[in-house]
């Protein structure tokens with residue numbers, strides 16, 4: 001989930017960006033791809049400005065900002081709001097869309113399908129829809145799963161995973177990625193990268209994972225395992241579930257993702273799992289321009305592509321283990337995690 005992540009670095013245009021992001025999210029929900037992209041690019045431009053942009057004429061001179069967006073930026077600065085956003089938020093369809101899209105693992109097409117059937121509430125869904133197990137959990141723990149996790153609680157959750165891991169295998173390393181590694185004040189979930197020196201395939205870590213999940217489930221820390229959506233890799237190297245911090249009096253359900261990573265792929269996995277997603281997309285695009293390919297396992301060269309840039313060969317590995325070397329190979333100056341926002 002984007003927005004409201006509260007990254008450690010603050011920007012003089014933070015408030016403008018926040019409102020523009022809400023507008024962008026509205027256009028994304030309503031499948032207005034053109035405006036979604038226009039807003040996304042303009043937000044990227046604003047994030048790179050060292051000074052606060054207040055006037056339309058100043059905004060107009062910046063990349064990816066046309067007259068209409070420039071006027072909106074001035075309106076936001078003058079009124080601390082945006083009329084177009086207020087009217088969008090008041091649309092009943094948008095309100096239902098937001099309600100449905102906040103259910104775990106519900107995307108635009110599902111939400112729209114339900115809206116077209118006339119469903120308006122979570123009760124409607126429970127009564128009339130043949131929900132997946134994950135969606136049922138998502139509705140049951142709707143309020144919990146919407147809450148972002150304060151940074152100090154992410155640290156505490158991580159400590160529990162790390163201690164349980166070391167009890168099974170002292171050589172295991174646990175690294176928390178995602179928004180936490182980027183320095184965010186709050187996170188949507190706990191993103192655990194689990195690795196061990198000397199490993200060359202995530203399969204070597206599978207017996208460890210099943211012990212870890214067993215132990216953390218019997219201790220009451222893990223409260224649900226979520227099924228993997230079919231589009232994801234079926235190699236079992238990812239585990240998704242929910243957990244509860246024992247010291248949390250409200251016993252709030254939190255999302256936890258575990259990624260098993262062999263030592264030989266740690267650098268590429270760190271880049272992938274640190275994000276953010278837009279930063280990852282831009283690095284991957286850059287790699288493909290060099291006829292290379294970057295994924296969560298490594299950076300590959302000499303990838304043969306056919307019609308429509310469809311990949312014909314895997315190419316040969318340039319680097320997988322070392323995060324810094326992947327940046328170097330792409331000709332991108334090293335960016336510490338808290339600067340990895342586009």
Ligand code: DCP
Pocket residue numbers: 001002005177178179180184186187188189191272273274275276277278280281
């Ligand atoms: N990721 C990606 N593309 C996606 C989803 C995820 O590249 N479509 C990568 C980048 C993310 C990382 O995986 O930073 C973790 O995914 P999360 O959904 O947990 O996102 P974040 O941790 O960045 O944010 P949040 O605080 O909302 O969890």
Ligand code: MG
Pocket residue numbers: 177178179187188189190191
């Ligand atoms: Mg996360």
Ligand code: MN
Pocket residue numbers: 178189190191257
């Ligand atoms: Mn995650």
